[in-house]
Every structure is written in C-alpha cells, then in structure tokens.
Amino acid sequence: MTIAALELRNIEFAWPNQAKSLFVIPELSLQQGQTLFIGGPSGSGKSSLLSLIAGIQLPRHGSCQVLGISLSQLSASERDRFRGEHLGLIFQQFNLLPFLTVEENIELPSKLFASRFQKSTQIFGSVQKHIDMLCNALHLRPSLRGRQARLLSVGEQQRVAAARALLGCPALIVADEPTSALDEDNKLDFLNLLLSTASAQNTSVVTVSHDMRIASKFDHVFQMPPMETKDVLA
Amino acid sequence: MFWLNLAWKSAWSRKYSLGLVAVSVCLSVIVLLAVQQIRTDAKRSFSNALSGVDLVVGPRGSPTDLLLYSVFQLGTPTQNMPYADLQRIKEMPAVAWTIPIQLGDSLDGFPVMGTSVDFFKHYRSSGQALTFQSGEAFQDPQIQPTALMQVVMGSEVAKSKKAKLKDNFALTHGYQAIEETIHSDHPFQLVGILKPTGTPLDRSVLISLEAFESLHVGWGLGLRPSAFDAKPDPQKDLPGLAELTPSELTAVWVGLHSRATVFSARKAIESLKPSASSLPLMAVLPGVALDELWQIVRVVENALIVMGALVAVCSLLGVVSVLLVGLSARRKELAIYRSLGAGPYAIFMAIAWESFLVCSLAIAAGVLGTQLLIVTCQEFLLQNFGIQTHNGWPELEACYSIGLLLVGALLASMLPAWRAYRISLSDGLHPPN
Numbered sequence: 111m112t113i114a115a116l117e118l119r120n121i122e123f124a125w126p127n128q129a130k131s132l133f134v135i136p137e138l139s140l141q142q143g144q145t146l147f148i149g150g151p152s153g154s155g156k157s158s159l160l161s162l163i164a165g166i167q168l169p170r171h172g173s174c175q176v177l178g179i180s181l182s183q184l185s186a187s188e189r190d191r192f193r194g195e196h197l198g199l200i201f202q203q204f205n206l207l208p209f210l211t212v213e214e215n216i217e218l219p220s221k222l223f224a225s226r227f228q229k230s231t232q233i234f235g236s237v238q239k240h241i242d243m244l245c246n247a248l249h250l251r252p253s254l255r256g257r258q259a260r261l262l263s264v265g266e267q268q269r270v271a272a273a274r275a276l277l278g279c280p281a282l283i284v285a286d287e288p289t290s291a292l293d294e295d296n297k298l299d300f301l302n303l304l305l306s307t308a309s310a311q312n313t314s315v316v317t318v319s320h321d322m323r324i325a326s327k328f329d330h331v332f333q334m335p336p337m338e339t340k341d342v343l344a
Numbered sequence: 345m346f347w348l349n350l351a352w353k354s355a356w357s358r359k360y361s362l363g364l365v366a367v368s369v370c371l372s373v374i375v376l377l378a379v380q381q382i383r384t385d386a387k388r389s390f391s392n393a394l395s396g397v398d399l400v401v402g403p404r405g406s407p408t409d410l411l412l413y414s415v416f417q418l419g420t421p422t423q424n425m426p427y428a429d430l431q432r433i434k435e436m437p438a439v440a441w442t443i444p445i446q447l448g449d450s451l452d453g454f455p456v457m458g459t460s461v462d463f464f465k466h467y468r469s470s471g472q473a474l475t476f477q478s479g480e481a482f483q484d485p486q487i488q489p490t491a492l493m494q495v496v497m498g499s500e501v502a503k504s505k506k507a508k509l510k511d512n513f514a515l516t517h518g519y520q521a522i523e524e525t526i527h528s529d530h531p532f533q534l535v536g537i538l539k540p541t542g543t544p545l546d547r548s549v550l551i552s553l554e555a556f557e558s559l560h561v562g563w564g565l566g567l568r569p570s571a572f573d574a575k576p577d578p579q580k581d582l583p584g585l586a587e588l589t590p591s592e593l594t595a596v597w598v599g600l601h602s603r604a605t606v607f608s609a610r611k612a613i614e615s616l617k618p619s620a621s622s623l624p625l626m627a628v629l630p631g632v633a634l635d636e637l638w639q640i641v642r643v644v645e646n647a648l649i650v651m652g653a654l655v656a657v658c659s660l661l662g663v664v665s666v667l668l669v670g671l672s673a674r675r676k677e678l679a680i681y682r683s684l685g686a687g688p689y690a691i692f693m694a695i696a697w698e699s700f701l702v703c704s705l706a707i708a709a710g711v712l713g714t715q716l717l718i719v720t721c722q723e724f725l726l727q728n729f730g731i732q733t734h735n736g737w738p739e740l741e742a743c744y745s746i747g748l749l750l751v752g753a754l755l756a757s758m759l760p761a762w763r764a765y766r767i768s769l770s771d772g773l774h775p776p777n
Contacts, residue, residue, distance in 0.1 A: 157773075157774055161772055161774070166773055187689070191685060195685065201683070204676045208357065209356065209357030218684055222684055286774075
C-alpha cells in the first residue's frame with residue numbers, strides 16, 4: 111500500500127484574528143507520484159492552501175496530512191524540518207539567492223539537511239552527479255553553473271529553482287504560480303521539463319495557478335471553492 | 345558553519361552600504377583605542393624616565409611643576425636652589441648619589457642640561473644604565489680642563505642635527521636663537537652620542553655644570569658680552585676653574601641607599617635651613633608627583649574616552665539601522681530560507697551572524713588602524729610631548745575595551761536578528777511585493 115502524498119479533510123482556513131474562514135475544503139487527496147493542478151482566481155486562497163501544505167500555517171479545523179504525517183501534530187520547528195527534508199518549493203519568481211552561484215543555489219538543500227544529501231548520494235552516487243543529471247534534464251548549460259544567480263534570465267532562474275527543489279529527491283514539489291513570470295513559449299517548455307524530471311524521480315507535484323491553460327498537463331485538477339464573502343480579502 | 349558562510353556571502357553582496365558603516369565603526373574604535381594607548385604609553389615613558397630616582401629636590405613650590413621642568417623639560421623653572429645645598433644633601437648618610445641639574449640653554453630647540461659625570465654613573469632609564477652609540481661621556485672638568493668644551497647628545501638630537509663625533513656646536517642662551525644670544529664665543533665639541541632610551545633624555549644635550557657656568561661668564565643682560573664689543577675676541581682665555589663653580593642649580597636628583605628611608609630622607613632635606621636669599625627646599629617622590637599629574641590629566645582623558653565610547657555606540661547603532669533598513673529589501677531572501685526548511689530561529693542566527701561579522705571586522709580594522717596611526721605619529725609624539733609610543737598587541741586595558749566593543753556589537757546584532765525573526769514569522773513564504 112502506498113502512502114498518499116496529500117490528504118486534506120474538512121479543512122477550514124482563516125487568518126489569525128479573523129472570524130470568517132477564507133476557504134473550506136471538504137476533501138482533497140493525491141497519490142504519490144501523481145501531479146495536481148489547483149486553479150482559482152486571485153485572492154481565492156490558493157497561496158494560503160500552499161502554506162498549509164508546506165506547514166507554514168495550520169488549518170483552524172480539519173486534518174492536513176502530507177506524506178502520511180499530520181502536520182498539526184508537529185511543532186513549528188518539526189514542521190520546518192519536515193518541509194526542508196521532504197518538500198521542494200518553487201515560487202513565481204525570485205527563487206534564488208542572488209549572491210550565490212547557480213550551483214551553490216542548487217546544492218542548498220543537501221547542505222541544510224543530511225537526509226537530502228544521503229538520498230542524492232544513494233540514488234545518483236553523489237550530490238554532484240545528481241546536480242549534473244538535473245541540469246542536463248532541465249536544459250541548464252554547464253557554463254551557467256558557475257555564474258551568479260542574479261545574472262540569469264527569468265526562465266533560467268525558474269529552471270534552477272526546479273533543480274534545487276528536486277535535489278535530494280523530495281517526495282513532493284509544491285509550486286506557487288511557477289509559470290506566471292514566463293512568456294508563452296517558455297511556459298510549456300518549463301512545465302514539461304519540471305513534470306517529466308519529477309516523474310522520473312517519482313516525485314509528486316502540486317501546482318497552484320490562475321492560468322487554466324496549463325491545467326491539462328496535470329493528472330488531476332482541483333478548483334478552489336468560490337469565495338463566501340468579499341471582505342476577507344482585506 | 346553553513347549559516348556563517350551564507351551570512352558572509354550575503355553581507356559581501358551588500359559591501360558598499362555595509363562598508364560605509366563599517367568604516368564609521370572602525371574610526372570610532374581608533375579614537376577610543378588611540379586615546380587609551382597614548383595614555384598608557386605616556387604614563388610608561390614618564391615613569392621610565394625616573395625609574396632609578398628616589399627623590400627630586402628643588403626650591404619649594406609645586407611638586408608637579410618641579411617634576412615637569414626638571415625631568416621632562418616641559419615648562420620653565422621660576423626659582424633656583426643654592427648650589428651649596430647639593431653638598432649638604434650629598435653628606436646625608438641615607439643618600440647614595442646625587443645628580444645636579446642645570447637648565448636654561450638650548451641647541452636648536454633641544455634643551456641643554458648642565459650636570460656632572462655622576463649622571464652617566466647613576467642615571468637609569470627603564471632600569472637600564474646609559475650606553476653610548478658612539479663616543480663616551482664628557483670628563484670631569486676639575487680633572488681635565490678641556491672637558492669644558494665637551495658635549496654629549498641624546499639620540500634624537502644627534503639624528504636631527506646629523507651630528508658626528510668631533511663636530512662643533514654653538515649653544516643658544518634661553519630658547520630663542522637670535523644672533524646676540526648664541527654662545528658663538530664658546531663652541532663645543534661632540535664627544536658622545538647616547539643610545540635611544542625612550543625618555544626625554546633622547547632630546548637633551550648634556551654638558552658639565554662648569555661648562556654651563558663658563559658659557560655665562562660676563563652675560564649680564566642675557567646677551568653675549570662680545571655683542572657689545574667692537575671686535576669680538578674668540579681667543580679670549582677660559583676663566584679659571586675656581587670661578588666656574590655654579591652658585592645655583594635647577595634641581596637635584598637623589599638616589600638613596602635604601603628606598604625604605606625615603607620619607608626620613610625627604611624630611612631631612614626639607615628641614616635644611618635655607619640661606620637668607622633662597623627658598624626652603626622641597627623633595628618630591630617622583631611616583632607620588634606623577635600620580636598628582638595624572639589626577640589633573642584624568643578629567644581630560646576621561647572626557648576623551650567617554651566621547652570615544654559614545655562615538656562607538658553611535659556607529660554600532662549606525663550598523664544596526666543600515667541592516668534594519670536593508671531587511672525590508674531582503675524579505676524575499678528570508679522567504680527563500682523559510683522555503684528551504686529554515687526555521688525563524690535559523691534566520692535569527694543568520695542575521696545575527698551577519699551583523700556581528702560586519703561589526704567585528706570593523707573593530708579588527710580599528711585595532712589595526714590604531715597601530716598604524718600610532719606608528720605614523722610616533723615621531724610627532726616623541727618630539728612634542730616626550731611620549732615614547734610602542735607597537736604590538738593591545739595592552740590589557742585596550743583588551744577590555746575591545747571586549748566591551750565586541751559585546752556591544754553582539755547586543756546590537758540582536759536587533760536586526762529579532763526583526764528578521766518577526767518578519768519570517770509573519771511573511772511565511774509570501775513576502776509582500
């Protein structure tokens with residue numbers, strides 16, 4: 111029996127100090143190795159949902175299980191550790207530390223967590239070999255690897271961010287609008303590279319985006335429930 | 345180690361703004377440490393200059409004044425003591441040796457000191473007897489009359505005059521060198537150059553008391569007798585030695601057989617019956633008089649140190665404010681750390697390390713800068729204040745200051761670190777754009 115990558119039940123989320131909940135999700139689950147697209151307009155709480163999955167925030171009610179672990183039963187520092195060891199995160203842009211080189215950015219997870227280091231070493235022989243493989247798969251030229259991250263184009267930066275998220279073979283990639291900063295041609299290229307590289311490592315991918323045109327690339331699509339009131343936006 | 349490395353790289357990427365505030369910390373450290381070091385060095389060189397002397401005897405007045413003019417050639421004496429008293433002090437059983445001191449003339453601004461051959465026997469600087477770079481001491485004119493023309497120079501004087509043995513020099517009456525006050529009728533020959541001692545002696549010119557006296561035979565108005573002659577006669581015979589016993593002295597340095605008798609010796613000297621025309625004598629313990637001097641100076645040096653400390657605090661606050669302002673531009677960076685699994689505590693540490701690194705580097709630069717400054721000003725301090733500065737590792741007192749500065753830097757680093765902690769908690773993964 112495989113553990114579900116994601117299992118959310120009767121989730122109710124609200125910001126601290128606000129009475130009304132931002133969204134309610136009766137059920138959402140994802141099998142390990144599969145991909146999920148979460149769509150919805152701006153302000154519908156997509157990003158907050160990602161914060162729940164990443165263990166930054168906790169739901170007011172309901173159970174949020176990631177990789178079979180109930181996040182509300184972990185302490186704040188245990189959730190930070192869990193995120194670092196088992197998840198890879200990709201933002202819309204500004205993913206990289208601008209003062210490090212591309213390679214230093216990619217190897218950050220293996221420097222921070224021994225388990226990420228060990229997984230890369232076990233499966234690929236060494237972290238260096240895993241980076242070689244990821245750069246190759248994500249079409250990052252070898253000449254880029256010694257360059258400062260701030261000198262890269264947005265498309266290159268997103269691919270470096272994907273390589274970093276995949277280093278150390280995390281079980282789940284969580285991507286927040288990863289294609290929004292890219293132009294039309296790059297969008298699909300990037301998505302194809304991300305999804306194929308992730309599936310080669312049997313890594314699940316959860317992506318939130320307002321751009322429904324990319325939804326067809328994913329195994330499952332989930333639409334955020336409509337907002338109950340407007341005032342919760344404040 | 346990982347976070348330290350990251351903090352360093354992050355700080356380096358903002359090297360210009362951080363560099364500027366680091367310079368201000370560095371400068372304030374220099375102010376603070378330089379004041380402290382000059383103070384320590386001043387105290388050391390002042391006490392070195394008198395390390396073997398048990399009592400300084402002069403006419404009654406201010407003990408610190410006596411010390412300043414008779415040992416450090418700062419200021420001018422207002423009264424002299426009778427020469428006869430030297431003999432009476434010498435005869436006291438507790439007294440081991442005496443060094444008579446006569447001041448008043450100069451050589452290009454360097455003070456001329458009339459003394460006896462005992463000076464070379466008994467004077468100690470930092471506990472060391474005097475040694476010569478070249479030549480030897482002048483002889484006793486009572487035994488060897490040509491000694492009236494002999495002069496010994498301190499190392500600084502010789503260096504500045506580029507003097508060689510057997511060179512001839514004319515001394516100046518008083519400290520103003522004009523044609524009528526130059527002792528051109530009495531040229532001296534250089535017989536010895538002393539090794540550097542780090543005391544005011546390096547800047548002194550030494551001649552015998554008799555030579556000092558012979559310079560002034562016939563100098564009624566403080567002007568050269570030949571200034572009134574139509575035809576100066578350089579071949580004028582030297583006056584007889586009997587005439588040359590001085591009638592007055594500026595001061596006498598006294599060494600005792602045993603330091604334990606210093607108070608009774610002082611009492612004995614101070615109760616010598618004064619002659620009709622002179623003041624009673626005063627005997628000063630150099631250590632005590634120096635302490636009195638430091639009491640006077642302490643207000644100023646404390647004010648300087650307090651100012652230096654305030655400047656240091658201000659510049660540390662400057663570093664903190666630059667880092668605090670910079671944090672709002674770095675919210676993305678903090679969100680990236682969070683996404684990689686760093687907790688708010690790790691972020692606190694990263695930012696704290698960064699501020700602490702910047703401050704400590706600036707403090708280290710300040711310590712080095714102080715040494716550089718001292719090296720640069722070494723000559724000036726020695727020439728103008730007789731302070732022999734030294735270079736090397738910081739003294740204990742400076743170590744305390746450096747330690748305090750580092751603690752201050754550590755405390756100051758907590759502020760931006762705490763702010764980053766709060767930001768990373770409230771922003772989570774989504775910093776505001």
